[in-house]
Every structure is written in structure tokens, then in C-alpha cells.
Amino acid sequence: KGLVVMSAQLDAAYSNLIFSQVPGPWGEAGNGYPSLKPLASWFKDFVGRVNFMNDWLTKGPPNSFWISCFFFPQGYFTSALQAYARKYKEPIDLLEFVLTVKPYAGLDDVPEPPADGVYIHGVFMEGARFDPDNNCMAESRPAELFAPHNVMHLMPSRNDAGVDRQEGMYECPFYKTNVRAGTLSTTGHSTNHVCNFLLPSNEDAKHWIRRGCAIISMTND
Secondary structure, eight states, X not given: OOOOSSOHHHHXXXXXXXXXXXXXXXXXXXXXXOOOOOHHHHHHHHHHHHHHHHHHHHHOSOSSEEGGGOSOHHHHHHHHHHHHHHHHTOOGGGEEEEEEEXXXXXXXXXXXXXXXXXXXXXXXXXSOEEETTTTEEEOOOTTXXXXXXXXXXXXXXXXXXXXXXXXXXXXXXXXXXXXXXXXXXXXXXXXXXXXXXXXXXXXXXXXXXXTTOEEESOOOO
């Protein structure tokens, strides 16, 4: 009788390890999360996510949340809106986030959590950067593909009048990886696209669209 020493899945995983790639069952194809990192960087990122969650569990909520740590960031955004809606007895379907970029570079610089809303950090901007001195978007620095983004304050705000808040702003898409493309989920949305952030800009939106400007949750190195 014939015996299969290695299954096709195990053979593929072995090949991935040989070439320092993340095996499929560990990544998005299995029960993991989308990532373009090589194996060593992916493992470091994974351990960082586990440590962040462990600190949150044992030490309480952090001053700022590493948004890239979440498998499903949209769920966290919804929970933040729900917490605000319950606190102030507001209808959640009339709430939306108003974003403010803070002068903090990362979690260690944040002295305390906001009274309302949430701070998030750990994302990068591709095709542009945020200039904290002028509080608006600016051109990328030479040879800088991904610019680390400052801490952002997401403040729930009621907008029952349907006010257009896009004047003087760029609606910047937020993706999990810089491939940007994804598959359509059961809700009809891309699995790679998280949401759009309104960022202050002195340039027309077309200026940044031509540069392919977007916010990325993680780099691929």
C-alpha cells in the first residue's frame, strides 16, 4: 500500500519556511491576519500583538491603542462609538468620528487617555506624510516610502444634520496592507480596506489621489 509521507499542505509550509515566508495556514489563508512581512518580521509582529493584548488584559486599557494589532479594526471602531453612545445616551447611527492628529509620535509619548473618544497609533502613510508643524498633509521626504503617522484622536460626534465635513480635507483610505486590494466579504466590503480618515490638507484631493496617498496599518519589511 502507498503511504503519503508529507501532505501537499505540509510540503507547501516546508517550502515557505525554506524561503523565509509565512506558511499559508499561519496567515490570512488560515486563521491568521493579512501580512506581507517575511517570516522573521511577521513573527516579531505577532509577538508584539500578543504582548499588547496581554498588557491590556493585565494592566488595563492603554493610553493609546495600537490599531494595527487588531484582526478586525472596524469592530474596535464600532465599540468605541457604542461606548460613547451609551455614556451620553446618543443614537449610534447618528455618530461619526472626527479625527484630530496629536503631537505625539507614539504610545510612550501619550501622557493620558482622552476624556472621550480614543487615541490610536502605529499606522503609516504612503504617498505623503503628516506635517505636525503645519497640522496638514505634506509631500513625502526623499527616499521615504512609508512615513510613520502621529497619534490620532478619534472623537465621536453627532451629525444628525448631515453636515459635509470634507472641505479642506482629504478623505484618506486606510488599508491593512499596502497591496490595498482585497476580496469582497459577505457585507460587500473589501477585506483589506478598513475605513476612510479625513485629514487636513492645503492641496486639492486630486493632488493626493495622483500620488496614491493612503494610510497603511503595517509595512512589508
